[in-house]
Amino acid sequence: GAGVSQSPSNKVTEKGKDVELRCDPISGHTALYWYRQSLGQGLEFLIYFQGNSAPDKSGLPSDRFSAERTGGSVSTLTIQRTQQEDSAVYLCASLDGTSSNEQFFGPGTRLTVL
Amino acid sequence: RKEVEQDPGPFNVPEGATVAFNCTYSNSASQSFFWYRQDCRKEPKLLMSVYSSGNEDGRFTAQLNRASQYISLLIRDSKLSDSATYLCVVAPDTGRRALTFGSGTRLQVQP
Numbered sequence: 001g002a003g004v005s006q007s008p009s010n011k012v013t014e015k016g017k018d019v020e021l022r023c024d025p026i027s028g029h030t031a032l033y034w035y036r037q038s039l040g041q042g043l044e045f046l047i048y049f050q051g052n053s054a055p056d057k058s059g060l061p062s063d064r065f066s067a068e069r070t071g072g073s074v075s076t077l078t079i080q081r082t083q084q085e086d087s088a089v090y091l092c093a094s095l096d097g098t099s100s101n102e103q104f105f106g107p108g109t110r111l112t113v114l
Numbered sequence: 115r116k117e118v119e120q121d122p123g124p125f126n127v128p129e130g131a132t133v134a135f136n137c138t139y140s141n142s143a144s145q146s147f148f149w150y151r152q153d154c155r156k157e158p159k160l161l162m163s164v165y166s167s168g169n170e171d172g173r174f175t176a177q178l179n180r181a182s183q184y185i186s187l188l189i190r191d192s193k194l195s196d197s198a199t200y201l202c203v204v205a206p207d208t209g210r211r212a213l214t215f216g217s218g219t220r221l222q223v224q225p
Contacts (some may be wrong), residue, residue: 033212033213035213035215040217041217042118042201042215042216042217042218043158043201043213043215044215045212045213045214048212056212059212091157091158101146101148101163101205102160103160103213105157105158105159106157107156107157108157
């Protein structure tokens, strides 16, 4: 079946602009995560959605970052007033939540802030 | 101190060699442990879970030492296709299940 998809695959923006990154999780997966990976670094947790529960936003680095998950499926990560240090690969993952602990990752969005 | 620490490498080994990676984690309440593999400019993919009793999957063996808060991955008979970055991953909270990733150990298997 289809895996996790993300769009766009690449995004180049100017400092100060807002960007929206989209994630389509695997159908039926109840949990959705956003991570970011800076060059040569490990993945950094940003935010977690589980069903209809309030999201865990503890990993968001500043109030310029926000995310929504509509209808328990598609999620959008928004970064306002982008800064150069926001440049990274933003990865989305989804989890079945019942039968498996495996998180399935999308291919990521490579964000470059000039 | 990082929550999950790994030697970044690179480990350059010849085909057929046995190579071992180690990882330490700081949160003693951690519940779940994994090794993920990440190819260059690709997303991470689960290689194997790590169980307290140790577990093996073909050429790969994972070990967990809770007392020392230490995880290892052993790769036997290395193949060129094993070249990748290996990420040590810990889930500190089974409820949230968000993963804490090490920075990865890069392996380069040479012909």
